[in-house]
Amino acid sequence: MVVDKSSQRLTIAIQKSGRLSTESIALLQACGFRFSLHEARLLAHSSNQPVDLLRVRDDDIPGLVMDGVVDLGLVGENVLEEVRLERKATNISYDFTRLRALEFGQCRLSIAVPKEDNYQGLADLQGKRIATTYPYLLQNYLQQQGISASNAILTGSVEVAPRAGLADAICDLVSTGATLEANGLIEKEVIFRSQAQLIQRPGSLPAAKQAIVDQLLPRIDGVQMAKESKYIMLHAPVAQLEQVVQLLPGAERPTVLPLSHTEELVAVHVVSTETLFWETMEQLKAIGCSSILVLPIEKMMG
Ligand SMILES: Nc1ncnc2c1ncn2[C@@H]1O[C@H](COP(=O)(O)OP(=O)(O)OP(=O)(O)O)[C@@H](O)[C@H]1O
Numbered sequence: 017m018v019v020d021k022s023s024q025r026l027t028i029a030i031q032k033s034g035r036l037s038t039e040s041i042a043l044l045q046a047c048g049f050r051f052s053l054h055e056a057r058l059l060a061h062s063s064n065q066p067v068d069l070l071r072v073r074d075d076d077i078p079g080l081v082m083d084g085v086v087d088l089g090l091v092g093e094n095v096l097e098e099v100r101l102e103r104k105a106t107n108i109s110y111d112f113t114r115l116r117a118l119e120f121g122q123c124r125l126s127i128a129v130p131k132e133d134n135y136q137g138l139a140d141l142q143g144k145r146i147a148t149t150y151p152y153l154l155q156n157y158l159q160q161q162g163i164s165a166s167n168a169i170l171t172g173s174v175e176v177a178p179r180a181g182l183a184d185a186i187c188d189l190v191s192t193g194a195t196l197e198a199n200g201l202i203e204k205e206v207i208f209r210s211q212a213q214l215i216q217r218p219g220s221l222p223a224a225k226q227a228i229v230d231q232l233l234p235r236i237d238g239v240q241m242a243k244e245s246k247y248i249m250l251h252a253p254v255a256q257l258e259q260v261v262q263l264l265p266g267a268e269r270p271t272v273l274p275l276s277h278t279e280e281l282v283a284v285h286v287v288s289t290e291t292l293f294w295e296t297m298e299q300l301k302a303i304g305c306s307s308i309l310v311l312p313i314e315k316m317m318g
Protein backbone atom coordinates (compact mmCIF):
# COMPACT_ATOMS: atom_id res chain seq x y z
CA MET A 17 0.00 0.00 0.00
CA VAL A 18 1.31 3.47 -0.85
CA VAL A 19 0.45 6.32 1.49
CA ASP A 20 0.08 9.59 -0.43
CA LYS A 21 2.67 11.83 1.23
CA SER A 22 1.37 14.96 -0.43
CA SER A 23 -1.97 14.41 1.28
CA GLN A 24 -2.98 16.96 3.85
CA ARG A 25 -4.35 14.16 6.01
CA LEU A 26 -2.22 13.40 9.05
CA THR A 27 -1.26 9.71 9.09
CA ILE A 28 -0.79 7.97 12.43
CA ALA A 29 0.62 4.44 12.67
CA ILE A 30 -0.64 2.29 15.53
CA GLN A 31 -0.33 -1.41 16.39
CA LYS A 32 -3.07 -3.35 14.62
CA SER A 33 -3.53 -6.04 17.17
CA GLY A 34 -1.66 -6.56 20.41
CA ARG A 35 -0.80 -5.06 23.76
CA LEU A 36 -0.87 -1.43 22.57
CA SER A 37 -3.86 -1.46 20.20
CA THR A 38 -6.77 -0.87 22.55
CA GLU A 39 -5.10 1.89 24.51
CA SER A 40 -3.72 3.61 21.39
CA ILE A 41 -7.20 3.83 19.89
CA ALA A 42 -8.76 4.78 23.22
CA LEU A 43 -6.29 7.65 23.63
CA LEU A 44 -6.93 9.03 20.14
CA GLN A 45 -10.68 8.74 20.68
CA ALA A 46 -10.39 10.47 24.05
CA CYS A 47 -8.57 13.27 22.20
CA GLY A 48 -11.65 13.75 20.02
CA PHE A 49 -10.83 11.75 16.88
CA ARG A 50 -13.64 9.54 15.63
CA PHE A 51 -12.75 6.39 13.72
CA SER A 52 -14.83 3.62 12.26
CA LEU A 53 -12.63 0.61 12.81
CA HIS A 54 -13.27 -2.49 10.74
CA GLU A 55 -11.12 -5.33 12.00
CA ALA A 56 -9.64 -6.20 8.62
CA ARG A 57 -8.84 -2.68 7.43
CA LEU A 58 -5.24 -1.53 7.29
CA LEU A 59 -6.28 2.10 6.95
CA ALA A 60 -9.01 3.77 9.02
CA HIS A 61 -10.21 7.30 8.24
CA SER A 62 -11.34 9.69 10.92
CA SER A 63 -14.83 10.92 10.28
CA ASN A 64 -14.37 14.29 12.00
CA GLN A 65 -10.71 15.24 11.32
CA PRO A 66 -8.32 14.96 8.34
CA VAL A 67 -6.56 12.06 10.07
CA ASP A 68 -5.91 8.48 8.95
CA LEU A 69 -4.85 5.55 11.10
CA LEU A 70 -2.46 3.04 9.60
CA ARG A 71 -2.76 -0.23 11.52
CA VAL A 72 0.39 -2.33 11.30
CA ARG A 73 2.67 -4.65 13.31
CA ASP A 74 4.42 -2.70 16.03
CA ASP A 75 7.88 -3.64 14.69
CA ASP A 76 7.16 -1.63 11.52
CA ILE A 77 6.10 1.60 13.25
CA PRO A 78 9.52 3.18 14.03
CA GLY A 79 10.77 2.62 10.46
CA LEU A 80 7.58 4.03 8.93
CA VAL A 81 8.04 7.18 11.05
CA MET A 82 11.82 7.47 10.49
CA ASP A 83 11.34 7.06 6.73
CA GLY A 84 8.61 9.72 6.72
CA VAL A 85 6.01 7.30 5.35
CA VAL A 86 3.67 8.25 8.20
CA ASP A 87 3.58 11.46 10.23
CA LEU A 88 3.12 10.07 13.73
CA GLY A 89 3.45 6.69 15.41
CA LEU A 90 2.46 5.19 18.74
CA VAL A 91 4.95 2.51 19.71
CA GLY A 92 6.72 0.94 22.69
CA GLU A 93 10.05 2.50 23.56
CA ASN A 94 11.60 -1.00 23.48
CA VAL A 95 10.76 -1.45 19.80
CA LEU A 96 11.70 2.15 19.03
CA GLU A 97 15.13 1.82 20.64
CA GLU A 98 15.77 -1.58 19.04
CA VAL A 99 15.01 -0.20 15.57
CA ARG A 100 17.07 2.93 16.26
CA LEU A 101 20.11 0.86 17.28
CA GLU A 102 19.67 -1.47 14.31
CA ARG A 103 19.44 1.41 11.84
CA LYS A 104 22.39 3.16 13.43
CA ALA A 105 24.50 0.01 13.10
CA THR A 106 23.50 -0.48 9.48
CA ASN A 107 23.77 3.18 8.41
CA ILE A 108 20.09 3.79 7.79
CA SER A 109 18.62 7.13 8.90
CA TYR A 110 17.07 6.92 12.33
CA ASP A 111 15.84 10.47 13.00
CA PHE A 112 12.52 11.12 14.67
CA THR A 113 11.02 13.46 17.26
CA ARG A 114 9.66 12.15 20.53
CA LEU A 115 6.46 14.04 21.32
CA ARG A 116 5.04 12.41 24.43
CA ALA A 117 5.47 9.43 26.76
CA LEU A 118 2.00 7.90 26.80
CA GLU A 119 1.80 6.22 30.23
CA PHE A 120 0.60 2.85 28.96
CA GLY A 121 2.35 -0.31 27.74
CA GLN A 122 4.67 -0.20 30.71
CA CYS A 123 7.05 -3.15 30.74
CA ARG A 124 10.73 -3.93 31.10
CA LEU A 125 13.20 -5.86 29.01
CA SER A 126 14.97 -8.30 31.31
CA ILE A 127 17.43 -11.14 31.26
CA ALA A 128 16.03 -14.27 32.91
CA VAL A 129 17.60 -17.65 33.59
CA PRO A 130 16.18 -21.08 34.51
CA LYS A 131 15.19 -21.20 38.20
CA GLU A 132 17.48 -24.11 38.93
CA ASP A 133 20.58 -22.22 37.70
CA ASN A 134 22.84 -20.92 40.42
CA TYR A 135 23.09 -17.45 38.83
CA GLN A 136 25.57 -15.20 40.65
CA GLY A 137 25.84 -12.27 38.29
CA LEU A 138 26.33 -11.08 34.72
CA ALA A 139 29.75 -12.75 34.51
CA ASP A 140 27.89 -16.10 34.47
CA LEU A 141 26.56 -15.15 31.01
CA GLN A 142 30.05 -14.84 29.51
CA GLY A 143 30.23 -17.03 26.41
CA LYS A 144 26.60 -18.15 26.80
CA ARG A 145 23.71 -17.96 24.32
CA ILE A 146 20.75 -15.71 25.07
CA ALA A 147 17.42 -15.98 23.22
CA THR A 148 15.77 -12.66 22.38
CA THR A 149 13.69 -10.62 19.98
CA TYR A 150 15.84 -7.59 20.86
CA PRO A 151 19.40 -8.44 19.72
CA TYR A 152 20.57 -4.81 19.47
CA LEU A 153 19.29 -3.71 22.89
CA LEU A 154 20.75 -6.87 24.42
CA GLN A 155 24.17 -6.56 22.79
CA ASN A 156 24.28 -2.84 23.57
CA TYR A 157 23.74 -3.64 27.25
CA LEU A 158 26.17 -6.58 27.35
CA GLN A 159 28.87 -4.50 25.66
CA GLN A 160 28.49 -1.77 28.27
CA GLN A 161 28.86 -4.42 30.97
CA GLY A 162 31.89 -6.01 29.28
CA ILE A 163 30.17 -9.34 28.65
CA SER A 164 30.38 -11.30 25.44
CA ALA A 165 27.42 -13.60 24.77
CA SER A 166 25.74 -14.70 21.56
CA ASN A 167 22.15 -14.07 20.47
CA ALA A 168 19.59 -16.65 19.49
CA ILE A 169 17.09 -14.44 17.68
CA LEU A 170 13.47 -15.56 18.02
CA THR A 171 10.44 -13.48 17.10
CA GLY A 172 8.14 -15.33 19.50
CA SER A 173 8.02 -17.96 22.26
CA VAL A 174 11.35 -16.71 23.58
CA GLU A 175 10.52 -18.04 27.04
CA VAL A 176 10.60 -21.67 25.92
CA ALA A 177 14.13 -21.40 24.44
CA PRO A 178 16.09 -22.65 27.51
CA ARG A 179 13.80 -25.66 27.96
CA ALA A 180 14.05 -26.42 24.25
CA GLY A 181 17.85 -26.36 24.50
CA LEU A 182 18.11 -23.33 22.18
CA ALA A 183 19.69 -20.97 24.72
CA ASP A 184 21.05 -20.70 28.26
CA ALA A 185 19.07 -17.59 29.17
CA ILE A 186 16.48 -15.27 27.66
CA CYS A 187 16.08 -11.52 27.27
CA ASP A 188 12.38 -10.70 26.95
CA LEU A 189 9.65 -8.31 28.01
CA VAL A 190 8.28 -8.64 31.52
CA SER A 191 5.31 -6.98 33.13
CA THR A 192 3.75 -9.05 35.92
CA GLY A 193 6.34 -11.83 35.65
CA ALA A 194 3.64 -14.47 35.10
CA THR A 195 5.11 -15.65 31.77
CA LEU A 196 8.56 -16.16 33.31
CA GLU A 197 7.05 -17.96 36.31
CA ALA A 198 5.00 -20.27 34.08
CA ASN A 199 8.17 -21.22 32.20
CA GLY A 200 10.38 -21.88 35.21
CA LEU A 201 12.49 -18.76 34.66
CA ILE A 202 13.64 -16.10 37.07
CA GLU A 203 14.29 -12.43 36.25
CA LYS A 204 17.88 -11.39 36.97
CA GLU A 205 18.77 -8.17 35.15
CA VAL A 206 16.51 -5.34 33.97
CA ILE A 207 18.18 -3.90 30.90
CA PHE A 208 15.55 -1.42 29.62
CA ARG A 209 12.33 0.14 30.94
CA SER A 210 9.63 0.96 28.44
CA GLN A 211 6.27 2.59 27.90
CA ALA A 212 4.40 3.61 24.77
CA GLN A 213 5.66 6.76 23.02
CA LEU A 214 4.17 9.17 20.52
CA ILE A 215 6.76 9.95 17.86
CA GLN A 216 6.84 12.22 14.81
CA ARG A 217 8.68 11.88 11.53
CA PRO A 218 11.78 14.00 10.94
CA GLY A 219 11.48 17.38 9.24
CA SER A 220 8.71 19.90 9.51
CA LEU A 221 5.10 19.07 8.79
CA PRO A 222 2.90 21.05 6.38
CA ALA A 223 0.97 23.76 8.26
CA ALA A 224 -2.37 21.92 8.13
CA LYS A 225 -0.89 18.78 9.68
CA GLN A 226 1.12 20.76 12.22
CA ALA A 227 -2.09 22.47 13.32
CA ILE A 228 -3.63 19.07 14.12
CA VAL A 229 -0.52 17.99 16.08
CA ASP A 230 -0.59 21.32 17.98
CA GLN A 231 -4.18 20.58 18.95
CA LEU A 232 -3.51 16.92 19.76
CA LEU A 233 -0.64 17.37 22.22
CA PRO A 234 -2.47 19.52 24.81
CA ARG A 235 -5.41 17.12 24.50
CA ILE A 236 -3.13 14.17 25.32
CA ASP A 237 -1.82 16.13 28.32
CA GLY A 238 -5.42 16.79 29.35
CA VAL A 239 -6.39 13.12 29.09
CA GLN A 240 -3.32 12.04 31.07
CA MET A 241 -3.82 14.66 33.74
CA ALA A 242 -7.47 13.67 34.08
CA LYS A 243 -6.51 10.00 34.51
CA GLU A 244 -4.45 10.86 37.58
CA SER A 245 -6.92 13.36 39.01
CA LYS A 246 -10.07 12.96 41.04
CA TYR A 247 -12.96 15.22 41.89
CA ILE A 248 -13.55 15.00 45.62
CA MET A 249 -16.74 16.11 47.38
CA LEU A 250 -17.34 15.93 51.11
CA HIS A 251 -19.07 17.56 54.03
CA ALA A 252 -16.61 19.06 56.52
CA PRO A 253 -16.90 20.76 59.91
CA VAL A 254 -16.15 24.49 59.41
CA ALA A 255 -13.77 24.35 62.36
CA GLN A 256 -11.64 21.67 60.63
CA LEU A 257 -11.51 23.24 57.16
CA GLU A 258 -7.76 23.96 57.10
CA GLN A 259 -6.95 20.48 58.32
CA VAL A 260 -9.25 18.95 55.71
CA VAL A 261 -7.52 20.83 52.88
CA GLN A 262 -4.12 19.75 54.16
CA LEU A 263 -5.18 16.12 54.11
CA LEU A 264 -6.30 16.23 50.45
CA PRO A 265 -3.36 15.23 48.23
CA GLY A 266 -2.20 17.66 45.56
CA ALA A 267 -5.42 19.65 45.90
CA GLU A 268 -5.93 23.15 44.53
CA ARG A 269 -7.89 25.67 46.62
CA PRO A 270 -11.24 24.07 47.35
CA THR A 271 -14.71 25.36 46.59
CA VAL A 272 -16.56 25.76 49.89
CA LEU A 273 -20.35 25.85 49.76
CA PRO A 274 -22.91 26.34 52.53
CA LEU A 275 -25.22 23.46 53.45
CA SER A 276 -28.87 23.97 54.27
CA HIS A 277 -30.01 23.70 57.90
CA THR A 278 -26.51 23.82 59.42
CA GLU A 279 -23.81 26.37 60.08
CA GLU A 280 -21.28 23.90 61.45
CA LEU A 281 -20.85 21.91 58.24
CA VAL A 282 -19.92 23.04 54.72
CA ALA A 283 -19.63 21.17 51.41
CA VAL A 284 -16.06 21.03 50.09
CA HIS A 285 -15.38 20.34 46.38
CA VAL A 286 -11.82 19.94 45.18
CA VAL A 287 -9.86 18.59 42.23
CA SER A 288 -7.03 16.47 43.51
CA THR A 289 -4.12 15.59 41.24
CA GLU A 290 -3.40 12.36 43.08
CA THR A 291 -5.23 9.26 44.20
CA LEU A 292 -7.11 9.61 47.45
CA PHE A 293 -6.21 6.58 49.51
CA TRP A 294 -8.57 4.81 51.90
CA GLU A 295 -6.28 5.84 54.79
CA THR A 296 -6.82 9.54 53.98
CA MET A 297 -10.58 9.03 53.71
CA GLU A 298 -10.51 7.38 57.13
CA GLN A 299 -8.53 10.32 58.55
CA LEU A 300 -11.06 12.77 57.04
CA LYS A 301 -13.87 10.82 58.63
CA ALA A 302 -12.04 10.81 61.97
CA ILE A 303 -11.97 14.65 62.04
CA GLY A 304 -15.70 14.85 61.38
CA CYS A 305 -16.08 14.74 57.59
CA SER A 306 -18.95 12.80 56.05
CA SER A 307 -20.49 11.98 52.64
CA ILE A 308 -17.01 11.66 51.10
CA LEU A 309 -17.24 11.05 47.35
CA VAL A 310 -14.31 10.46 44.99
CA LEU A 311 -15.25 10.82 41.31
CA PRO A 312 -13.23 10.15 38.15
CA ILE A 313 -12.54 13.04 35.75
CA GLU A 314 -12.82 12.48 32.00
CA LYS A 315 -11.02 15.51 30.56
CA MET A 316 -9.13 18.52 31.92
CA MET A 317 -7.93 21.83 30.54
CA GLY A 318 -5.97 24.32 32.63
N1 LIG B 1 3.16 -7.69 29.31
C1 LIG B 1 3.15 -6.46 28.85
N2 LIG B 1 2.62 -5.46 29.56
C2 LIG B 1 2.61 -4.21 29.07
N3 LIG B 1 3.13 -3.86 27.89
C3 LIG B 1 3.66 -4.82 27.15
C4 LIG B 1 3.70 -6.16 27.59
N4 LIG B 1 4.26 -6.90 26.64
C5 LIG B 1 4.58 -6.05 25.67
N5 LIG B 1 4.24 -4.78 25.95
C6 LIG B 1 4.41 -3.58 25.10
O1 LIG B 1 3.51 -3.70 24.02
C7 LIG B 1 4.23 -3.81 22.78
C8 LIG B 1 3.49 -4.78 21.89
O2 LIG B 1 3.47 -6.06 22.49
P1 LIG B 1 2.84 -7.31 21.75
O3 LIG B 1 3.10 -8.50 22.60
O4 LIG B 1 1.43 -7.01 21.38
O5 LIG B 1 3.77 -7.30 20.45
P2 LIG B 1 3.91 -8.26 19.22
O6 LIG B 1 3.50 -9.65 19.58
O7 LIG B 1 5.29 -8.00 18.73
O8 LIG B 1 2.84 -7.66 18.19
P3 LIG B 1 2.88 -7.43 16.62
O9 LIG B 1 2.04 -8.51 16.06
O10 LIG B 1 2.27 -6.07 16.43
O11 LIG B 1 4.32 -7.48 16.16
C9 LIG B 1 5.63 -4.25 23.20
O12 LIG B 1 6.62 -3.90 22.25
C10 LIG B 1 5.80 -3.51 24.50
O13 LIG B 1 6.15 -2.16 24.26
Ligand SMILES: O=P(O)(O)OC[C@H]1O[C@H](OP(=O)(O)OP(=O)(O)O)[C@H](O)[C@@H]1O
Pocket residue numbers: 035172173188189190191192193194195196
Ligand atom coordinates in the same frame (compact mmCIF):
# COMPACT_ATOMS: atom_id res chain seq x y z
O1 LIG C 1 5.26 -10.54 32.63
P1 LIG C 1 3.94 -10.82 31.96
O2 LIG C 1 2.82 -10.01 32.54
O3 LIG C 1 3.63 -12.26 31.87
O4 LIG C 1 4.07 -10.26 30.46
C1 LIG C 1 5.13 -10.62 29.63
C2 LIG C 1 4.66 -11.20 28.34
O5 LIG C 1 3.83 -10.26 27.66
C3 LIG C 1 4.25 -10.14 26.31
O6 LIG C 1 3.69 -11.10 25.49
P2 LIG C 1 2.13 -11.11 25.10
O7 LIG C 1 1.32 -11.63 26.23
O8 LIG C 1 1.75 -9.75 24.61
O9 LIG C 1 2.07 -12.16 23.94
P3 LIG C 1 3.02 -12.38 22.69
O10 LIG C 1 4.39 -12.72 23.25
O11 LIG C 1 2.38 -13.54 22.01
O12 LIG C 1 3.01 -11.13 21.87
C4 LIG C 1 5.75 -10.40 26.40
O13 LIG C 1 6.30 -10.80 25.16
C5 LIG C 1 5.87 -11.47 27.46
O14 LIG C 1 5.80 -12.77 26.92
Ligand SMILES: [Mg+2]
Pocket residue numbers: 073074075
Ligand atom coordinates in the same frame (compact mmCIF):
# COMPACT_ATOMS: atom_id res chain seq x y z
MG1 LIG D 1 5.97 -7.12 17.15
